Amino acid sequence: xxxxxxxxxxxxxxxxxxxxxxxxxxxxxxxxxxxxxxxxxxxxxxxxxxxxxxxxxxxxxxxxxxxxxxxxxxxxxxxxxxxxxxxxxxxxxxxxxxxxxxxxxxxxxxxxxxxxxxxxxxxxxxxxxxxxxxxxxxxxxxxxxxxxxxxxxxxxxxxxxxxxxxxxxxxxxxxxxxxxxxxxxxxxxxxxxxxxxxxxxxxxxxxxxxxxxxxxxxxxxxxxxxxxxxxxxxxxxxxxxxxxxxxxxxxxxxxxxxxxxxxxxxxxxxxxxxxxxxxxxxxxxxxxxxxxxxxxxxxxxxxxxxxxxxxxxxxxxxxxxxx
Amino acid sequence: xxxxxxxxxxxxxxxxxxxxxxxxxxxxxxxxxxxxxxxxxxxxxxxxxxxxxxxxxxxxxxxxxxxxxxxxxxxxxxxxxxxxxxxxxxxxxxxxxxxxxxxxxxxxxxxxxxxxxxxxxxxxxxxxxxxxxxxxxxxxxxxxxxxxxxxxxxxxxxxxxxxxxxxxxxxxxxxxxxxxxxxxxxxxxxxxxxxxxxxxxxxxxxxxxxxxxxxxxxxxxxxxxxxxxxxxxxxxxxxxxxxxxxxxxxxxxxxxxxxxxxxxxxxxxxxxxxxxxxxxxxxxxxxxxxxxxxxxxxxxxxxxxxxxxxxxxxxxxxxxxxxxxxxxxxxxxxxxxxxxxxxxxxxxxxxxxxxxxxxxxx
Numbered sequence: 001x002x003x004x005x006x007x008x009x010x011x012x013x014x015x016x017x018x019x020x021x022x023x024x025x026x027x028x029x030x031x032x033x034x035x036x037x038x039x040x041x042x043x044x045x046x047x048x049x050x051x052x053x054x055x056x057x058x059x060x061x062x063x064x065x066x067x068x069x070x071x072x073x074x075x076x077x078x079x080x081x082x083x084x085x086x087x088x089x090x091x092x093x094x095x096x097x098x099x100x101x102x103x104x105x106x107x108x109x110x111x112x113x114x115x116x117x118x119x120x121x122x123x124x125x126x127x128x129x130x131x132x133x134x135x136x137x138x139x140x141x142x143x144x145x146x147x148x149x150x151x152x153x154x155x156x157x158x159x160x161x162x163x164x165x166x167x168x169x170x171x172x173x174x175x176x177x178x179x180x181x182x183x184x185x186x187x188x189x190x191x192x193x194x195x196x197x198x199x200x201x202x203x204x205x206x207x208x209x210x211x212x213x214x215x216x217x218x219x220x221x222x223x224x225x226x227x228x229x230x231x232x233x234x235x236x237x238x239x240x241x242x243x244x245x246x247x248x249x250x251x252x253x254x255x256x257x258x259x260x261x262x263x264x265x266x267x268x269x270x271x272x273x274x275x276x277x278x279x280x281x282x283x284x285x286x287x288x289x290x291x292x293x294x295x296x297x298x299x300x301x302x303x304x305x306x307x308x309x310x311x312x313x314x315x316x317x318x319x320x321x322x323x
Numbered sequence: 324x325x326x327x328x329x330x331x332x333x334x335x336x337x338x339x340x341x342x343x344x345x346x347x348x349x350x351x352x353x354x355x356x357x358x359x360x361x362x363x364x365x366x367x368x369x370x371x372x373x374x375x376x377x378x379x380x381x382x383x384x385x386x387x388x389x390x391x392x393x394x395x396x397x398x399x400x401x402x403x404x405x406x407x408x409x410x411x412x413x414x415x416x417x418x419x420x421x422x423x424x425x426x427x428x429x430x431x432x433x434x435x436x437x438x439x440x441x442x443x444x445x446x447x448x449x450x451x452x453x454x455x456x457x458x459x460x461x462x463x464x465x466x467x468x469x470x471x472x473x474x475x476x477x478x479x480x481x482x483x484x485x486x487x488x489x490x491x492x493x494x495x496x497x498x499x500x501x502x503x504x505x506x507x508x509x510x511x512x513x514x515x516x517x518x519x520x521x522x523x524x525x526x527x528x529x530x531x532x533x534x535x536x537x538x539x540x541x542x543x544x545x546x547x548x549x550x551x552x553x554x555x556x557x558x559x560x561x562x563x564x565x566x567x568x569x570x571x572x573x574x575x576x577x578x579x580x581x582x583x584x585x586x587x588x589x590x591x592x593x594x595x596x597x598x599x600x601x602x603x604x605x606x607x608x609x610x611x612x613x614x615x616x617x618x619x620x621x622x623x624x625x626x627x628x629x630x631x632x633x634x635x636x637x638x639x640x641x642x643x644x645x646x647x648x649x650x651x652x653x654x655x656x657x658x659x660x661x662x663x664x665x666x667x668x669x670x671x672x673x674x675x676x677x678x679x680x681x682x683x684x685x
Contacts, residue, residue, distance in 0.1 A: 041509035042480075055367070150578075184370035184536065189580040189590055211510060214582030218589050237586045255514040256584040257539040257568055265514035265521070271479045272509075 002029035002069075002089075004053075004173055004206055009066030011045070011052045014059075020275045022048040022061070024229035030173065035199070035206045037220030038239070039213065043272060045229040046209045047096065049106035050107055050175045053207075054087055070173065088115050091173040092166040094195075099158030102150040108161055109146030110138075116168050138198050138250060139164045140190075160194055170202045192219055217241060222308070225249050228273055228283040235309030245303075245311030248284045282312070290315055301316040326397070327359040327530065330417065332652045333391035335377050338510050350374035350381065351554045356655035357498055357530050359396070364524050364531040364656060366541030366562065368577070373418065375534045378551070379502050382532070383417055413443055414489035420503035422483035426475035429622070432483075433471050436490055443494060459489040462527070463519045483510030488519045492527065499523065501532045513540075520544055538577055542566050547635070547658050550574050553610045556629065560636025560657055570638040572615045572674035607640070617642060629654055 011023040023045045030036050040046040052063050055075060056255065068075040070091060075083065087093075096102065103111055109132055116128075123131070133143045139160040150158055159179060166174055176195060180188040199206050208219055216223050217237060224234040225246065233246040244250045251268040270287040271277055279286055285295040294314050303316040329646065333509045340407035353374070355365065361684040369375040382393055384400040393400045395411045403411060419425050426435055436456045439445070446452035460543045463485045475483060486502060491499050505513045521544055523529045526589045535541050541548055542562055549559040550573065558571040576595045596614050602623060603613040612622040621641050629650075630643035637649060637656050649657075 041511060145521070185538075185582075185591045186370070186576055186580045186596070190580075193590065212508065212582065217584045217586045218582040241584065241586055250513060253584070255511060257514075257517075257541055257543045258583065258585075259539055259578065259581065262543055268511035271481065271512070293509040 003032045003034075003071060004254040006053065006282050007067045007070040009049060009068065009196065010064040011048050011054055011057055011061055012064045013061045015155060015276070017276055021229050021278065023052060024278075025227070026066075026210045026229075026231050028231065028234060030205045030207065032172065033200075033203045033205055035208065035221045037223040038098055038207055038209045038226060039211065039216050039223055040209075040226035041211055041272065043228075044226045045275075046226050048179050049226070050093070050177050050207060050209050053175065054091055054092075054093060055083055065172040072082050085119065088166075088171065089119050089169040091175065092169070092171040094159075094162050094166050094174065096177045096179075098162040099155055099182070101151075102158055102161065106148055106149070106283060107146065108148050108150070108153070111147075111266070112161070112165050112168055113205075115165055115286075117167060121169070133169055135164045135196060138167065138201060139194050148193055154187070155183050156191055159183065159191050163191075163195055163198060167198050167204070171204055173205050173207065174199060175207045177207075177211070178211070180215070188215075193220075213241075220317070226254070228278060229275060230283055231312070232284065233309075233311035233313075235305065235311075239306060239309045243309075245309070245316055246249070246313050247282070247288045247290055247307045247315070249311070251289075282314070325359040326394070326655075328355075328357040329394040329397075329655055330378075330382060331394065331579050331655070332650075333378075333380055333381050333388045333393060334391045335374070335386065341403070341424055348554050349377040350551075350552045353378055353551075353556060354391075354504070354618065354649035354651055354654040355382075355532075355549070356658050357532070358659055359497065361660055362497075362524055362528045362530045363534055363546045363658065363660065364520070364544050366545030366548040367532060367534045367551065368536065368538050368541045368548060370536055372553065373551040374554040375536075375551055377554075379417070379500050379532070379534055383415060383500060384411070391477055409443075411480060413494050414497045416494060416496040418484075418487050418491055418499060418504045420506055422480050422487060422507060423475075424467060424586050426483065428475055431472060431474055431484055432478065435486065436493065439490060439493055439530050445493070455493060456489075457491045460486070462514065462522070463489045465489065479512070481508050481516060484516050485519060488516065488523070492523060492529075495527075496529060498530045498532070500532045502535070504533075505540060506536070515546055517544055537565045538566070539581060550577065555610055555626070556637070556651075556654065557611065558636070558638045558640075559654065561626040564633055570632055570636075571611075571640045572617055573611045576599070609641075631657075635660070647667055 007027045009026045011021040013022055026049055037047050051057055053068050057063055112132060112135060124193050132146055136143060136145055141157060183191060187265055220237050223237050223240045225232050227248055233249050241253060242252060244253050254266045268287055273283060281297050282295045282300050285291045287294055292314060300312045300314050302310045302312050304310045305316065330353055332354055333350065334352055337347045337349055367375050367500040368380060369515045381388050383634050398407060437452065440452045440455060446455055460470060465485055465591045470482060470486060505516050508516060517540060520531060524531055533541060533544055545562045547560065548562040548565050550557045557573045558565055563576065570579055579595050584601050595616060599613045606612055606623050607627050608623040609627050612618045619641060627639045627641050629637040629639050630646040631649045632638050632646045633645045637654055637657055
């Protein structure tokens with residue numbers, strides 16, 4: 001059974017020009033210990049979707065509909081009190097730019113302690129000291145870091161502190177929203193490897209949110225591709241990179257620069273649509289090189305490609321049903 | 324032979340005034356030559372703090388050098404006459420990282436394109452100006468009716484950056500310095516901007532200095548590459564050679580850290596980085612030594628010279644000491660692809676040849 005099941009999640013932002021459908025009917029499931037990549041460009045709704053899983057959407061945004069079952073409990077109907085207990089303890093967030101959200105005049109050790117204490121974990125000083133050192137060691141930091149202030153640490157070290165906070169109560173799900181977007185490539189690698197190691201240690205599932213196909217290929221077991229608030233494709237990472245089903249994914253994969261030989265650049269033509277004025281039918285049809293009449297009228301269904309791999313595209317349906 | 328722009332061992336030190344004792348060497352002994360005759364793309368790659376943006380600002384004369392010289396057609400930037408300076412401003416253009424901040428949001432994007440035409444008196448009439456703008460937009464794959472007459476916020480980041488490319492192109496410059504031009508643009512649009520840059524070089528004969536933290540895009544667009552580490556050149560030269568067979572441990576670390584978009588080539592393998600904080604203090608040698616898995620005692624004594632480890636490449640690493648050295652002033656000569664004049668040929672006998680370098684346009 002899936003650990004986390006998200007069905008038909010919709011997040012709308014109220015504006016004077018009507019609702020912006022930032023997340024428009026997103027469904028996916030996550031197995032225990034699995035690493036899912038939620039990939040999308042800016043404005044695709046990937047971060048909004050992640051925040052919605054923890055009910056962290058603030059007005060003028062609101063969760064319009066959807067069910068998020070974590071271990072059989074629907075997070076959308078939990079009381080505020082229960083939900084607060086579930087955050088960090090069962091589902092933890094490493095937010096974008098988390099390293100800059102550390103308190104500037106509070107020692108690292110105290111900041112890690114904060115979350116644990118607020119969840120009612122009581123322990124003696126020496127017990128806590130022991131546990132804190134263990135947490136820091138897990139993310140590859142020396143015990144001295146506990147008495148340091150954030151400005152003493154490099155970006156990579158701060159991000160590892162944020163990972164330590166996220167795993168402090170051994171949650172079942174970690175949501176990592178662009179955890180390395182401000183870091184250099186060498187540091188990025190060490191942070192991602194740290195995240196993978198601790199995730200395997202505590203057997204947590206991870207949702208990695210990002211725009212970098214390279215990171216997805218390195219980290220994820222499965223990748224879901226989001227565009228204009230909707231999921232267009234989802235599948236095991238190898239399948240998705242080797243046999244992308246949706247034209248958008250195909251363009252993304254084809255436009256990736258590599259170090260093995262210079263290639264012609266193939267960007268996707270056109271630009272992502274405005275969320276206020278989504279095109280009818282398939283959201284990608286105005287940019288799609290294979291657009292057909294039906295794409296302009298109807299929403300494409302999720303068409304299975306292979307085991308656990310699907311894409312929302314009419315091209316993948318048998319020729320006789322396309323019309 | 325003639326050089327358009329040359330940096331000769333330029334160094335920039337910040338701080339160290341009366342109020343502050345602490346000096347930061349942002350860039351040290353950096354040399355580069357942009358050929359006037361053969362347009363090339365030179366990628367300058369480095370992480371944050373590597374001095375790559377400082378280098379751009381020095382090359383453009385936006386910041387005075389502490390030591391060394393920047394020469395425009397053989398003349399020091401500091402001693403250009405008024406007309407020469409105007410010529411420099413026209414021939415050398417800049418594209419900045421952030422396509423959101425370069426626009427004045429109160430003006431339509433047309434304004435950003437009209438100002439350079441007016442400043443440099445490029446058009447005799449409104450029609451001529453309009454025609455010039457439309458041609459420049461078309462060259463970067465934009466339709467003028469989709470872009471002109473709009474405000475910056477009505478356009479996407481990719482469109483805005485392409486308009487900046489068009490703006491640089493308007494002046495028909497010989498060189499464009501582009502500082503992280505695609506780092507804020509989404510993947511599906513990034514390729515189109517990179518393609519624009521390539522086309523500027525191939526179709527319009529414009530040289531480019533492409534500054535980035537992203538080795539993969541630098542590899543894709545550049546002919547030559549410079550890898551900077553903490554303000555110093557670690558390795559430089561022909562891009563295929565440097566990326567295909569890196570000779571500096573830092574370049575190898577950088578390449579191995581790139582998240583390749585291929586699930587079958589995941590991170591792993593040999594350990595390319597070590598941590599020796601104890602040698603970092605008091606280190607007077609190679610800046611990368613405290614992280615280098617191949618550190619030798621000599622690495623901590625004095626900075627490695629540039630070893631000329633091939634026709635068009637250098638590496639600042641003692642592991643390459645079987646090769647002849649080249650002075651920091653002369654390093655720029657490796658970027659010239661045409662057969663070199665005799666004086667610029669590789670000095671065989673080490674550092675004493677300080678004077679045998681390229682003498683620009685003499």
